[in-house]
Amino acid sequence: MDQIELAIVLLTILVTILTLVLIVLIILVVLVLNKINKVAEDARQITDNLSSATAWLSPTTVFSAAMRAFRK
Numbered sequence: 001m002d003q004i005e006l007a008i009v010l011l012t013i014l015v016t017i018l019t020l021v022l023i024v025l026i027i028l029v030v031l032v033l034n035k036i037n038k039v040a041e042d043a044r045q046i047t048d049n050l051s052s053a054t055a056w057l058s059p060t061t062v063f064s065a066a067m068r069a070f071r072k
Contacts, residue, residue, distance in 0.1 A: 055061065
């Protein structure tokens with residue numbers, strides 16, 4: 001019976017350690033996904049700014065704004 005009790009204790013300890021490792025890994029995955037989401041949001045903001053700057057600097061926009069300014 002001593003060997004079986006020892007095996008049960010060791011398996012219980014092993015299961016507990018593996019559970020803790022699994023919980024830590026899940027927490028790390030959530031943290032990494034949050035960081036990736038923040039980076040993607042920043043990239044979306046940058047592309048929005050670039051697209052609006054590109055649209056503003058297009059020749060038709062510049063010339064129409066100049067024409068409006070000179071008409072006033």
